[in-house]
Amino acid sequence: MSGVLKSDGLEIAHVEDDRGVQGEAAIIDVDDREEYFVKPLYTYYCTCGEMAMISDTLINRMPKRERDGARVITPDRTTAKTFAKPGETVYVKRSPAVGLEQQYRKMCKKCSIPLFYQHPSALNRTFILADALLSAQEVGGFSGNNEEQRAKKVIMKRNVKNQGKMGSVTVSTMEGEEEEEMEARETAESYTMNARIVHDALKRKGIGSGKFAVPQTPSSSSSSSAAAAGSETPSVKRKRGTLL
């Protein structure tokens, strides 16, 4: 989930325009690099596991209300979308000198616990109740798409080839990898594939020869769990120190 570019950076020239000498097919290579900053989106969940908010700002970086520890979603500096159903209107008594606070509360769609509230005087601001939302890491479990990513720089490479009648444009955002590295990686992967194929073949032969062995009696649950655990390989002693 990366942010969408505001300006259209992909000004692709018309590849059929021949910029070289007329009558001769000129081979032109144009290499262009553009760097932009990718801000990840953070997903927050209710305590029951329902997704509650997607935001481009971490919750601990939003303005914090002193009185009750709530956080403010301000449209001018934070872009966020909330998933909640309207709840009840509540009057909260603050200290006697201050008075009452009227809150329009919004509840979780599943468990109906209040998550957000707004005030009648400023409906464009949404407050997040303290400790109401959990980040992906706090909820636990594994999800490949919701790991909290750090904001990072992405280099977009644009390569335009113009060969007379034919032409091609290549746009790539691979992180710093060059073609040579890609080729080397493909070669290594093919070697890995071959090794796996050979291993499977040898294993098949081994299984075939195993037919003549005496079949073992099935073991009980304790031994099966012990077999499943397996023995741990003694780890090699690691070199100490991190500076040199």
Added chain:
Amino acid sequence: MGKDSKKHKKERRRERSPSTSDSDEERLQKRLAEQRSLKKDEKRRQKEEMKKNESAEEKRARRMEKKMRKDAKRKDADAEDTLIPPELNYTNLNNPFNDTKLTQTFVWGKKLEREGKSGLTQDEITKQTSQRIRKNLHEAAEFKRIRDSRAAAKEDMEMMKRDADLRAGQISDTKEREFQMDQIKERTRIRIDQGRAKAIDLLSRYARFADENPHTAKIPDFELENPMEYLKASCKSVDDYEDLIEDIKTYREVDGWAKNETWWMDVTRIAEDEIQKKAAQNRGDVHASVQTEVQNMFKNKSIDELLKLEDQMDAKIRGNSGNKGYWQDLDDQLKVFIARKRLREHHGRVLRLQLAIIKEEQKKEIQQQESEELLPVAEVPPQVKIQKEEEEEEEEDEDDEKISKKVRRKIDVQTLDDPELDEPERERKWRALTGDQLDDVTRELYRIGCYSPTYISADDTMPGIEILDEQADVDNLTERRNRNRGTLPSSSAASSGAPQGASSKMMAIAREGMEADESIFGAEEQLAAQRHLWSDKYRPRKPTYLNRVQTGFDWNKYNQTHYDQDNPPPKIVQGYKFNIFYPDLLDMTVAPRFGLTSCEDPDFAIIRFKAGPPYEDIAFKVVNREWETLHKNGYKCQFQNGVFQLWFMFKKYRYRR
């Protein structure tokens, strides 16, 4: 040659006679001449007699002897001009070239004619040849000397070059080491800038600042925290502490071993103590209750007193008096305590210095403001006195934590939200903030943004409306959230602790009919990372389960022969009973499914249960045998009330001979 010499003698005699006029001398001369002629005649007579008497052989020998004597004379006369080396012993008569004129100078007649030198005599020719040969030999010797000296000079140059290379090699080793040290410093700076500093980076920055600015009025560009906080924040395991100890050694090599020696030794000792604590090693012979007493004894004492106590303990250990293990362990604890106390005091000193600097700056600012208002001169002295008294009172009462709060750097909130700042720079600044700083910044943002709502008086509301109490509302919300979090799935039913109402019902259904031969089966197989299209909307989680393994005896022929009821054979797995709970399944109308896949061990298989959102797949490793699929043989596969039950037994084979 002999005749010529005789002629010379005669000529000399004739030259002398006209000059002498004395008669006596003439007489002597005559007598001598007569005697000489007589001797000659006698010799000639003797020779003639010998010639007559001698034989042919004697004659040949005499002639050879005479010739050899002549040759010897000639050789002696021409000894200087002889060109034949003396080792060869060649003569005119004895040489392999059969040349009777070997010792004579060769005369190139035609060349002399061509050059117009045919008039030269033999002696002149010999002389010139000798001179030319001598010159050539001299020139050859000169060339040899020059060649030898050049070779010697070249060898000297090579020797010098080799020495220079050796010296340069040693220098390159030193330069390599220096380069690595510089790179260590550079990498530390980069890690701190990028917000991923390690413990060694923060400690070295703190040490360098405290060392370089003891009295300089310079405010640090980072937050001055207690070094112990760096250790607690960065080091989580024994490996981290061990790495830190090695890094400290490396850094002391970079900065010089003498710099901050006591401080680094204290940090190292504390790290070693943390390693021992985490390794859960035995603390020696001291009982746990005595340790508390020992720690209390160490408190409320200054460092000097503690050092004296250490000397006393060392004396006791050396003197072998009392329990040696006890005193040894006590000494170790005392050393660690001294290290911690010394670090704390050092940090307090640094903070006090910073506070003094800040106060001086504030005084300067106040003086500048007061200098602008020169009119009320009479009021200045009493205010200054009052301020001084207040400051003195404050200094005495302040604690280290209060000092650290005052020294804490004020963060410019405007900088963080500056629109001109580009994204990476802003992100870097945000990431560099600590927890407390982040809290302060967000509160400041709230105040600047004027987000506070307007409050209503109690009189303005409608009479019958419900008013929530602030604290009661918070407590209610917290309780509901905790109840929500309490129902989150755990990896196995055994570790769930106190199950909730619905869970207890499910548990009862699962445990129904449990027999003595069954045991709870909880070995879950780890699956690869699962990705679902719905994982963005619902939190994927694993279902809870309560599985059972059916065991029993297999009375096959082998076991019947070797065992009986009193001595039973080992039990085998006869079946499984899987009870998996899906209370929050979105679509209850679709039942979960299961499938069998093979695994590395051919005796086992992996059974995988798949359901819909929000549950992930779960798998177990089971015995790979054929199942009974008839209900009367114990097979059960149903999904009811949120519980998926799969019960099966393995087939039994019986045969008759």
